[in-house]
Amino acid sequence: MESTPEAPQPVRVVMQAVGGWVGRLGRIWVEGQIAELNRRGSMVYITLRDPVANVSARVTCPVRVLEAAAPAPQAGARVVIHAKPDFYVPRGTFALQALEIRHVGLGELLARLEQLRTTLAAEGLFAESRKRRLPFLPGVVGLVCGRESAAERDVLENGRRRWPAVRFEVREVAVQGDRAVGEVMAAVKDLDARPEVDVIVIARGGGSLEDLLAFSDEALVRAVSATGTPVVSAIGHEQDSPLLDLVADVRASTPTDAAKKVVPDVGEQLQLIRQLRDRGRRVLQGGVAREEAWLAGMRSRPVLASPLREVDRQVEQVLDARDRARRALTTALDRAADGLAHTGARLHALSPATTLARGYAIVQRADGSVVRSAEEVGTGDPLRLRFAEDELTVTAGEAAPEEGDDR
Helix, strand or coil, rough: CCCCCCCCCCCHHHHHHHHHHHCCCEEEEEEEECCCCCCCCCCCCCCCCCCCCCCCCEEEEEEHHHHHHCCCCCCCCCCEEEEEEEEECCCEEEEEEEEEEEEECCCHHHHHHHHHHHHHHCCCCCCCHHHHCCCCCCCCEEEEECCCCCHHHHHHHHHHHHHCCCCEEEECCCCCCCCHHHHHHHHHHHHHHCEEEEEEEECCCCCCCCCCCHCCHHHHHHHHCCCCCCEEECCCCCCEEEEEEEHHCCCCCCCCHHHHHHHHHHHHHHHHHHHHHHHHHHHHHHHHHHHHHHHHHCCHHCCCCCCCCHHHHHHHHHHHHHHHHHHHHHHHHHHHHHHCCCCCCHHHHHCHHHHHHHHHHHHHCCCCCEECHHCCCCCCCCCECCCHHHHEEEEECCCCCCCCCCC
16 A cells, blocks of 8 residues: 555555454464453453563453353453454454353363363262261271371371271372372272271362362262262362362361361260260259159148048048938838828728727628618528628518608
């Protein structure tokens, strides 16, 4: 493009020429560190900085491209971006249009671990329902640790200090490097096969993510999930979280914390026993005191304080009932005797013998029928006259006329 002071090129022509030249660069892979990351609607605006030189570039990226690089990169992450250079002519600004984003270095490693964590979680290996409770007092504790490591010393010393009688089965293995996964898996399987081992502790001191990478290995995680013995993970420090922590039955922040979780403190247990014994004694004494009070109250009742008094009262009631029954019977007999006497008197008054005793007689025919009128008797009929004391046989004569009769 030719130009002179007398014939300069317009800005638009220059910008269009620059844009055309930039557009011919083609797609390119760019590595850098995300210095800034701003979301605006469906687009993300990134400032990509060179980690060595003080140089940065503007990157425009659709949200779907950013989220495709699971986990989505954040500010400070190192990434590799497949981008297309673009020159915005109206403002004369240069930017890279991101087509794909990948994690690099530590970021790529974290992305792989996150993907593995998601996969194993979907299979249920990290579910709380699979977690097993640790035994209260393990007879033998299996310990997988580095050779002559501080983690081994912390677990053994703290465990024996808390419960001197506890026994350990120690398996010293490589805890980083290419041999770590195989040796740790073999040690875990060996301890899990021993029936006397009640719990397995996998311990290692702190380190970088690369140093602890073996404890996020998929094969090791699956091997731990398949054990029949409860497993305690004590890897690194509080901020370290390998996948082994998620699959283990119990996660300890440090090897020292693992010893506290696995082995009870003998002093605390003795104190607890004393407290329970004192509580039991108080409960027992209170129960005995209540029973004694109840017994004393029962003994103070009249029926128990003087048992014969109740017998005497019952005797009095029996005697009183007897007297009342006797009086009632006597009264009833007297009343019945009076009634009988009255009935006898009435019968005597109504008796024919009493009438005969007053001078009357009963006239009967020979057949014993009573003659009630002279008209019933014929002249010469034999009759029997019955008196109070004796009787007389007579023959009927003629009937005498009644007084006042004209015949």
